[in-house]
Amino acid sequence: MDESRVNSAEGIGADLHLELSGPGSGRAALIRALRDAVRGGRLAPGTRLPPYRSLAADLGVARNTVADAYAELVAEGWLTARQGSGTSVAERAEALRHAVRAPRTTPPRARGPRHDLRQGTPDASAFPRSAWLTSYRRALQQAPNEVFGPGDPAGRVELREALTEYLARARGVLTEPGRIVVCSGFAHALRLLFAGGVLRGPLAVEAYGLGFHRELLRAAGVRTVPLPLDEHGARVDRLGHERAVLLTPAHQFPTGGPLDPGRRAAVVDWARARGAVVLEDDYDGEFRYDRKPVGAVQGLDPERVIFMGSVSKSLSPAVRLGWMVLPERYVEGVLAVKGEREAWASVLDQLSLADFISCGSYDRHVRRMRQRYRSRRNRLVAALATHAPHVEVTGVAAGLHAVLRLPPGTERSAVKAAAWQGVALDGLAEFRHPDTDMPADEGLVVGYATPPEHAYGAALDALCAVLPPQVTACDPQPRNPE
Template identity: 45%
Template sequence: MLLSEGHLSVWEALVELDRTRPRVGEQLVGALREAITRGRLAPGTRLPSTRDLAADLGVSRGLVVGAYEQLAAEGRLVSRRGSGTVVAEVVTAVPRQRGAAAPRPAAVAPLRPGVPDLGAFPRTAWRRAYETALTSALDADFDYGDATGVPRLRAELAGYLGRVRAALVPPDGLIVTAGVTQGLALLARVLLARGARRIGLEDPGPVSLRDHLVRLGLDVVPVPVDADGVDVAVLGRTRVRAVLLTPAHQFPTGVVLAPRRRAEVIAWARRVDGLVIEDDYDAEYRYDRDPVACLQGLAPDRVALLGSVSKVLAPGLRLGWLAAPPDWLADLCAAKSDADNGGPALQQLAFAEFLAGGGYDRHLRRARRMHRERRDAVVAAVRRHLPRARVSGIAAGLHLVVELPPGVDDRALAERAAAAGLGPLALSGLRVREGGPGGLVLGYAAHTPHELATAVRALAALL
């Protein structure tokens, strides 16, 4: 298959370049990579010559040559003498040993919440940061280091969290973790050592998080969530001394903890000598509302802030952070040292370089625009194909809630959707307490607007 002359509109659709932003070459690589990953450029497709594509897109030939070379190095393109450049039949960046089994990872199901667009990972910018980190690393950086994280990354993170999330945390108050999961494990260990065996958790909330806390040895006490966030009056009656909250964008309802409730939560923590664990879930993504500062900045002595790059970059990086209250820090640092004696130094140095060079901010701006477009596509498709459904939680984050008409069994619908290759979650399956309307939690980060609209139409047909 040849895509060249007479197909200018095809390439304009496949490769969208914003010439008002720098690094057009990176945009070109990313657009071609996504087209290959999504199957819009099928294996065996012959690409135009570098000269023709440069003319079609109005860019220099050198940019196209560089893009082709980068994608060829990743194993996505193959240059053949006499036949030009074609999409590889089997896309793989790492040669496999002959006879070795290589199972293909399952693709992210459309409408599955909690997963970013893994194809949008900024490979070129990350590789540049990693190479800079490797080149500038000192010999001492390869030794056993501080278990709480590379000092440069903790300094960059402290600045970023203060600037973007209004956190109040010095670099030596941060612990670099292998994601939020490890941060929770460290907190659970210290809670148990201090005699706290019960923890409050928002209801509804993620089942995986609830199960994780139970496996860590804590008894989970559900605390209801309403339109203003967690019900602090109910929290006070539970007699727990620790609670895990998602104040910026509650999962799954999408509500933001109201200002009055924020003050009440902090007052509760001071009254019971307790700890608020703030999971800064989806905090970077907002579309129709002003940014909401983190709770930790209001009470750094009572709030432990958890965050990660899993929703902005990729879960597979296993990079996160824990901002600990001062009187918890020593115990948490000891727990981190016992857990792994420190994380991968080069990965942390690369992330520090990525933060310092503005790569994280640039990627986040692009991701916000992309996710807003995808959210709009899902909302429009729901209103078209499920006109009786009520949509909520759309102002921020990477998911929304579709409240179904009375009488619809959301769990049965979610099971049928899973059998059809879709990934929504049943709202009632995320509740501990009975009651409340049925609904579906739809994720929209990992697929294109067209794919999402198609998935919603298929979901509606299951009704």
Template identity: 45%
Template sequence: MTRSGTNSLAAELLVHLDRASKVPLHRQLGTAIRDGVQSGRLPLGTSLPPTRALAADLGVSRGVVVEAYQQLVAEGYLASRSGGYTQVAAGAQTTPRPTPQAVRPATHAIDFGYGRADVSNFPRAAWLRSIRRVLTEIPSDRFGYLDGRGVPELHLALSDYLNRVRGTVATPDRMVICNGFAQGLALLLRVLSAGGARRIAVEDPSADDDTRPIAAELGLSVTGVPVGPDGIDVAVLDRTEADALVLTPSHQWPTGGVLAPDARAAVARWATRTGALVIEDDYDTEYRYDRAPIGALQGLAPEQVAYAGTASKTLAPGLRLGWLVLPAHLVGPVAEAKVAADRGSPVLDQLTFADFLARGEFDRHLRRMRPVYRRRRDALLGALAEFLPDFEPAGILAGLHLVTWLPSDLDEATVVETAARHGIGVAGLAQYHLGTPPRGGLIFGYATLGEQTIRRGVAQLATALGRRGTVSPPDAVAAT
């Protein structure tokens, strides 16, 4: 009989030795492993336990295991590898191993998908250096359970960075680390709902696909505030009786405008007067190409604004790293909500990002990527001017996407459908409006496409729509 124990190596291999049987032990062992290989339970490449470890677990001499392994090697079921490892050999499996598939398989030949950083430029070498330093230098207690706010090293590094680059008024004790903007928003709305909030205001149009499902789950109503070239209509905001406002003041999503100075001040006054909370989504402002980006609204009213940022647009969305800078009275409740949600974000990722920030690697990465994205945006503007000159670009020179307003003779849904039939992925604006959109528009993401691919995609779209324009005057492009 094998020895008992939940971690038994023999149990993992489904090996059972009958010492009362006349069949030698090494043959019983060989039969059990052979059956596992033939059934596919031990697939190609599976490493078997070392002979000494398995012998000790079975309570037999090492020679029994060695003899069984040698027989299976001779039969082609196993192979001995360098370093003394024994693995299931090639040809011992009847079905091929599945090939890993892309996380998001491509559906279009040219995809102007928006909201994506170019993850092929992720700074792997610098990130790896930070991981090594963390594993070498960080005290062991950092790998235990921490409170819901996250690790102190990242609080310090982020507050220094945000105050320097985004003009926030952030202190380490006001920060909570989360898994991206969606989770940060969910934590905030849960806390607000528990405190009596009943209505959330959002920009119209906006990326409220995060807000609406969370609000519906919590029983909160969502109301839209119209967006113009200079941001939301503050006069309408005054009439909403909202308990919170989700806002993208430094680069409105998706239209690309900037909230005007008088409107920024008016939003801050509204929040102070009503006791409402402004949730500032600062999603991609590091990518401003013509001047320094507008400072965060949080710096103007730190007790009325909850600032939310992430590494999704600047580094990679797969990192699932986000942060909140909160008014003092919300820090404790949001941290408690984070603990209840998932016991805290991964510590190693937080510590790595803290080191990455503190050593200036994040700044270097942004400096390297800004000209890359700027060239791609310029390529898009140039192609639109040449092939689709009646498509009107909107917004400031910033970010990873561009909105274009459609001419009145084109229907947005028809354009999107026609583009898709011709292998071109582009999104319409209508889905981001709460009401009826005043005019049709398209969202072109350019961050993940090369300049020639961008030009080819716009040319093919023009052909699919039956429109081949002439080159617009240079100042028509520069004005965007």
């Protein structure tokens, strides 16, 4: 027998997967396989091995072969045998393991920056652990047994119902549970739509956006056509023969403004006239500070807009839960691409999120974080007004990041100077579509949600210290080293 699964039927001893292959007798092969399992760390110190009889039966070898192999490994120090309690992996096997292990080849993990002001992440220290645990426990206790079978690709109905109510109330989305498909986030939604062939390009996108999303679309064979931006958002009047347009209407990513109301209506008119579809990326719609929330474009025409969101900004990108609100004609196609079973979003997490939303914890958390981020935003604006009054800050009415506008020719060196001082952030160039012909905007994208609360003040001081000084005609160089 080459490969056997060893299962201790009596409930004692480890469940092992051993490969008895290579030269030598059954005894030699078993010794080698057990030694490799301990050495490789698959069998941890203290692990109880199956009794001779059951291992012999599972492997199809004689009982004595197993007894001999165990005895040999006890003599070598890999295993210990004690009267009445069977054979276990020796505690000192750990030391042996290190002694014989090949030298480490992977480099040690790089330390993160001292001040992390990269956009994209909420304050990880603020994850609502105990409220999430309460919801998780309740969801688990109340879940019917069928929950532990294969999941529905549309997502749990409990979550789709909770989202229907929440998205209508908080974002002005008009839908019903049957038109929501749960996924693992916005990126997954894009993949389902384009890699799965539900939609085809060319796809118009904003001239500034996440390169990661452009890359994902390129890999799916979709050509993206950049739409220039101005102070009213994307120039939707430039839309032509594209089949779809992807927008961040509530808070343009990364430049920060909302899409002008006239343009919201215009883009829906374009989609109706062309038989096209608007993709609405509502990545941080809950975090609006200065005005009443900007509702979803989807509310203008649920048959022409696909609305997508996730908990990546509101809770954590680690949860990997998102949603697509679909016009009816796309539901079947998206479900077909997902397949017969849920393969992405844990059903238990879906139930926890359903509970978390229904019991009010989600609203409470968003309100608490909105206050926290508003205060951080205010501190950023105040610090800049004091230490760098020449730097204009934009895009701060909403979201988790701001844009610090820089004079032409200074962005690259400012990003480098910041990195030099341990401040991690991106320049606007990072987000620019390679094919756009709009004049380049220069600036720093500052994610003010990322550092934990206690580290934010120091991060702000460090940021202010690396900003380029006021540039005059004869002094185009920033003050910091490259």
